[in-house]
Amino acid sequence: MASTIQAAAVSHVGKVRSNNQDSAFAGRQLFVVADGMGGHAGGDVASALAVTRIKDADKQPYASPQDAEYALRAALVAANALLSETVFEHPELTGMGTTVSALLRVGDTLAMAHIGDSRIYLWRDDALEQVTSDHTFVQRLVDSGRITAEEALTHPRRSVLMRVLGDVDAHPEIDTSILETRPGDRWLLCSDGLSSYVSEELITKTMAESADPERTADALVKHSLDSGAPDNVTVVVLDVREGTADRPTPPTTVGAAAAPLAFESDSGRRAVRLPNLLLHPLRATTTREAEFEPESDEYLELLIAEDRRRAVRRKITWLVGVILVALGVLIAAVLGYQWTQSRYYVGASDGSVAIYRGVQQGVGPFALSSVYDTTDLEVADLRPYYQSQVEGTISANSLSEARDIVERLQNAAAD
Numbered sequence: 502m503a504s505t506i507q508a509a510a511v512s513h514v515g516k517v518r519s520n521n522q523d524s525a526f527a528g529r530q531l532f533v534v535a536d537g538m539g540g541h542a543g544g545d546v547a548s549a550l551a552v553t554r555i556k557d558a559d560k561q562p563y564a565s566p567q568d569a570e571y572a573l574r575a576a577l578v579a580a581n582a583l584l585s586e587t588v589f590e591h592p593e594l595t596g597m598g599t600t601v602s603a604l605l606r607v608g609d610t611l612a613m614a615h616i617g618d619s620r621i622y623l624w625r626d627d628a629l630e631q632v633t634s635d636h637t638f639v640q641r642l643v644d645s646g647r648i649t650a651e652e653a654l655t656h657p658r659r660s661v662l663m664r665v666l667g668d669v670d671a672h673p674e675i676d677t678s679i680l681e682t683r684p685g686d687r688w689l690l691c692s693d694g695l696s697s698y699v700s701e702e703l704i705t706k707t708m709a710e711s712a713d714p715e716r717t718a719d720a721l722v723k724h725s726l727d728s729g730a731p732d733n734v735t736v737v738v739l740d741v742r743e744g745t746a747d748r749p750t751p752p753t754t755v756g757a758a759a760a761p762l763a764f765e766s767d768s769g770r771r772a773v774r775l776p777n778l779l780l781h782p783l784r785a786t787t788t789r790e791a792e793f794e795p796e797s798d799e800y801l802e803l804l805i806a807e808d809r810r811r812a813v814r815r816k817i818t819w820l821v822g823v824i825l826v827a828l829g830v831l832i833a834a835v836l837g838y839q840w841t842q843s844r845y846y847v848g849a850s851d852g853s854v855a856i857y858r859g860v861q862q863g864v865g866p867f868a869l870s871s872v873y874d875t876t877d878l879e880v881a882d883l884r885p886y887y888q889s890q891v892e893g894t895i896s897a898n899s900l901s902e903a904r905d906i907v908e909r910l911q912n913a914a915a916d
């Protein structure tokens with residue numbers, strides 16, 4: 502059956518970032534999203550170089566899906582080599598890298614190539630299915646059953662990537678496959694600026710709202726902007742339709758790859774260190790910058806062990822905090838009690854005038870005073886004015902001041 506593709510690509514810098522490090526391409530048969538990383542001006546170079554290099558795969562027809570799959574893999578490997586060469590010539594770009602998720606169409610099949618945490622979804626029969634799997638640290642934890650998919654959403658290391666194209670690995674591990682497609686299918690390629698901030702429920706709903714891929718792409722980007730868009734957001738929407746197109750969509754390049762490549766060294770650019778997390782705790786950033794960790798089982802174990810130590814440290818910090826607060830409260834209570842016991846007052850006890858040690862006020866059911874000394878002066882022998890004074894208690898700053906008060910009362914009673 503003859504089928505045709507209508508596609509749209511949209512990229513937005515977002516509301517927080519100062520530059521767009523995403524790139525995307527929607528061609529005649531090739532569709533690519535790349536999300537670059539590497540500081541102030543390395544990520545845009547990485548994704549732009551990769552997309553520009555991979556775009557070459559749009560130029561010729563492929564005899565079979567296998568040919569297309571091979572060509573796509575070769576294009577990603579070539580892009581990886583290009584990034585290494587570029588870093589060799591521009592050492593200030595050391596550490597730049599990029600994700601790539603790409604589809605290359607041959608008839609009713611799509612060759613897929615993927616590395617990193619950009620995603621490809623298939624929307625078919627009103628259901629959304631994620632076709633790619635994230636090459637992230639948290640996805641490895643989910644796959645190995647160490648955490649749940651829900652825990653992955655809020656994991657402190659959720660932006661740590663295990664695989665990207667860049668200057669680190671000469672033989673990056675790229676996922677490829679051949680997917681079957683049919684009229685009515687709608688494919689979505691997106692950077693994590695969409696998938697990390699817009700729920701799959703809302704993506705699914707948005708996919709159903711309009712038959713126009715351009716509108717759908719715009720609506721998806723708008724949802725990310727509405728959620729604050731802390732990251733660059735890029736989407737490619739492609740619809741597989743019956744028949745041949747009367748007006749095929751012209752190839753579109755968006756994001757960093759759409760701008761002229763400028764990577765002359767500038768002062769604002771900073772080299773990005775690679776495995777640095779073991780030495781530095783995660784920075785508390787509101788916009789989570791993607792970080793790259795080369796993938797190996799030993800390294801993964803190290804990261805997991807470090808997470809465990811961090812959890813233990815957090816628990817210890819919390820316990821020490823609780824103990825310190827409790828100690829503080831206890832010391833304040835002891836000092837407060839000691840102070841009350843330096844105070845005296847004169848009052849009545851069993852009808853006699855007595856000197857009390859402490860303060861008249863108690864704390865809840867606890868009295869903070871006790872009779873220190875009872876005199877043989879009866880309250881009843883005092884004149885009414887002094888009687889009410891004693892019953893209401895008379896404060897004294899010291900024991901001798903209390904004794905002076907008692908003496909004055911005795912003198913007044915004797916008069």
Ligand code: CA
Pocket residue numbers: 536692693694732733791
């Ligand atoms: Ca991103």
